[in-house]
Amino acid sequence: MKRLVLALSALALAGTAAFADPIAERQAIMKANGKALKSIAGIAKGAEPFDADVVMAALKTLNDDAQKIDVAKLFPEGTETGGDTTASPKIWEDMEGFQKAVEKFRTDTAAAVAASPADLDAFKAEFGKVSQNCGSCHETFRIKKG
Template identity: 45%
Template sequence: MTNRRPFSLAVLALCGAAVLAVPALAQNLDAIEKRQQLMKDNGKAAKAAGAILKGEAEFSPDKATEIFTQMHEISVKFGDYFPEDSKTGGKTEAAPAIWEKPEAFKAALAKYQEDTQAAVDAAPQDVDTFKQAFGMVAQNCKGCHEDFRIDTDN
C-alpha cells in the first residue's frame, strides 16, 4: 500500500486556497466596470451641459438633444449593472442602500429615466429652456448620489 498522505495534504491545500479565493470570484468586476463607465459618460454629458450654461460652449438645439439623449440612453442601461455579486470590489462607489432598498433605487432610476426623456421631448430651442430641463435632470443626479453613492471625496 502506498502512502497517500502527501496527496491528501495537496488536496487539502488546494481546497483551502479555493475557499480563500471565493470572495474574489464573487465580485462581479465586469458589472462594476460597466456602471462606472456609464457614469463617466454621463458625467461627460453633464459637463458639456455645464459648459453651455456657463457660456463656455455655444448652445444649439442639436447639442441639447445630443446631451439629453445620451443621458437618457445611459439611464436606461444603468440599472442592469447592479447584480448581488457587484456590491464590492473594483473601487465601486455604489452604496449598500442599492441592495438594502432596491425599490427606492428602482424608483430613483425610473424618475431619472422619466426626466431625461422629458428633457429630450422638450427639445430646448434656447438656453433658458435648456437650463430649466437640465436643472430637472441634475436634481436627479444629486439625489441619487446622496442616497445611493458612497462619497469617496472626503
C-alpha cells in the same frame, strides 16, 4: 473564410466579455453621463453660448444611458463590495428606492429629449430636472470619494 469567421467571433466575444462585469458596465455608463453633463454645464451656467445641437446630443446621450440602467443586471448582490466601486451599500439596502430613482432619471431624461429645448430658458428648465436627479441619487446611493 474560416479565419474571418473566427476572428469576428473572437472580437464579438471579447466585446461581450468587456461588459460581463456589472461594476465595469455601470461605471462606463456613469462616466458617459458625467461627460455628457460636463459638455452642457457651461451652457446652463451661462458661461458658454446656447447651442441646440450640443444640448440635444448631450440630452440624447443621457437618455440613452438612462435606458441602459438595468438595476437587476448592473447592481446584483455581491457587487456592492467587489472591485473598485463607489456604489453605496444603501442601494442593496433600499433596492426599491434605488429603482424608483433610476426610473425618475429615465422619465426626466426622456422628457428633456422630447422637449427639444430650443433656447437657453427651456434648456435650463430641463437641465435642472435631469441634473437634480443625478445629485439626489449620488447623495443617497453613492459613496463620496476622498
